Amino acid sequence: MILGIGIDLVNLNRMRELMSDRFIDRILSKEEQKLYYNIAAENTKLSFVGGRFAAKEALFKAFSKGDGRANYTDFSVLNDEYGAPYVISKHIEEASKVHISITHTDEYAMAYVMIEKL
Numbered sequence: 112m113i114l115g116i117g118i119d120l121v122n123l124n125r126m127r128e129l130m131s132d133r134f135i136d137r138i139l140s141k142e143e144q145k146l147y148y149n150i151a152a153e154n155t156k157l158s159f160v161g162g163r164f165a166a167k168e169a170l171f172k173a174f175s176k177g178d179g180r181a182n183y184t185d186f187s188v189l190n191d192e193y194g195a196p197y198v199i200s201k202h203i204e205e206a207s208k209v210h211i212s213i214t215h216t217d218e219y220a221m222a223y224v225m226i227e228k229l
Contacts, residue, residue, distance in 0.1 A: 113227055170198065
């Protein structure tokens with residue numbers, strides 16, 4: 112049974128204007144920050160943050176009936192050994208699965224999330 116779906120599109124030029132250490136601390140979890148700070152190319156960093164931001168906005172939309180206490184850093188969007196994204200969060204019930212997809216172009220990052228009850 113599908114519990115929720117969410118989608119979000121981020122303009123990377125707009126995201127570039129927001130990039131700062133404070134913004135990174137507010138958006139990325141500690142695990143994501145480790146990955147971010149190991150990226151050398153600025154455009155790759157921008158795509159990484161834009162994709163994570165879109166993913167978390169899509170997650171919030173999918174959790175539309177949540178308690179409203181979650182923040183961006185409560186979710187970690189990481190990649191498995193094949194590069195596929197997955198989500199870790201205390202807000203995800205054990206009896207559910209989060210399906211997530213992230214894509215990028217030179218100008219946009221987009222994420223789609225579906226939460227399924229197992």
